[in-house]
Amino acid sequence: MGVTCVCQVPVAEGKSVQQTVDLLHKKLEQLGAVKQGSFCVDCETYHAAGSTSGQPPKLLYVMHNSETPLSCMAMFEGGPCLTADGNFDVLMVKLKSHFQNAKSHKVESRGARYQYCDFLVKVGTITMSSSARGISVEVEYCPCVVPGDCWNLMKEFMHSFLGTNVPELPSVFTAKPEGLYAPADSTDTMTQYLELFSKVRKQQVVSGSTVR
C-alpha cells in the first residue's frame, strides 16, 4: 500500500478509447514497464428508499478493488466511509427494502496492470452499462505512504508517459486536517475513483465508443 493518484486521461484527438489505451500501453512498455495481470475497480450505487420529502435521497456507494479482493468499501459522498469484508454485499441484499441498488448506475474501470520498478500503473477503460465513458489511470508509488514526500517524484514519472495530461495533486490529500504529511490509505484511493466515476457519470457518452 503506497501513495496512489487516480486521474482521467482524455481520448486522443481522432482516436477511439481503445486506441488511446493501446497508445498508453505502448508508452509504458517502451519505458520498460512489465504487464502483470489485470485489475478491476467497480462502484455500485444504492439509494435510501422512502427518504424524507423534499430532500434528494442519500446515495450510498459500495466499491470493490481487485487489489484488495476480500474487502469492499462503502461510502457516502463527503460522509463517513466503512471498510468491510465481502459479506457486506450479502448484507446489502438483505437491506434491499431500505436501500435500492441502482443497477444502471454501476460504473467500473477494467484494464491492464503494469509494474515499473516501485510503481504500479493501472490503465483502465471506464464503462457504464457496457458503453465506454473514458480512461482512468492509477499510479501508485509503493514504498511511501506520505504524499508530501513523494508527490514530486510521482509527477515526474507520470510526465514520462502521460505528457501534458499530468494531474494536479489530488484534493483528498490536501483536504486532510494534517495536510500532505498524513499517511495515505486505501480510502484515499477509492475516494479518488468515486470522484472520477461521478464526473464520468455526468459526462456525455463518448461517440463511437461501445466496448469491443
Add this chain to the structure above:
Amino acid sequence: MEAPPVTVMPVTGGTINMMEYLLQGSVLDQALDSLLHRLRGLCDNMEPESFADHEMVYLLKGQQGNPFLLRARRSLAHPPAPWHLRYLGQPEVGDKSRHALVRNCVDVATSHSLPEFLNEMGFRMDHEFVAKGHIFRKGSLKVVVSKLFRVLVQGNTENTEPLSLSYLVELSVLAPAGQDTVSEDMRAFAEQLKPLVHLEKIDPKRHM
C-alpha cells in the same frame, strides 16, 4: 507485487446462505466453576479464551414492517481488532422436532468507523450492553458462557452493573442452509452438560 486474482463472479449471486443454530440456557454465578470445568474436559484442548465485548444494537425504522436490526460488537480486551457487524434473520418455522433455533446469519468484519456509518445510513442505537465471559470450541460447535452487564451511561463501558446473578450459556453452530444433522450433534452435546445446565431452544418471540 503479483496481481491478486480478479474475480468476475459477483458476490451477490450464488452466495451460500449461512444459518445459525442456537441453544441457550443459564447457570447461577455459584455454579459457574463446575460448568467451566466440565466444558474444559469436553471441548477441544486449547487455552481457555476469555473475552470482554461491547455490543450496540441498531434499528432502522422503515415505512412499513418491523424495524431492521443490526448488532455491532467490538472487543474491549483487544481494541484494535475489527468491529463485528451481525444480521440475524427471523427464526425458521420448521418442524417442531428440530432441536435448535435456526436463523439466517450474516457476519461482516468492519473498520472502526461503523457507528458513524450506521448513523449515516439511518440506523439509530436502540440499546447497548457489555458481555464478559469465556468461549470454548468443539469442532464446529461453539460454547459461550457470558455475563451481561447493563451500561448505565450511554457510551461509558467502565460504569456497568450486572444484569442478573447468572451467566448466559449459548451453544451455537454456523452452517450452510440445509444441514439438518447439525441440530442432532448439538442435542448430543447438550445432553453431556446436564444437569449442570439445561440448554434448550428458546423462541425469542415468546418472551417479548
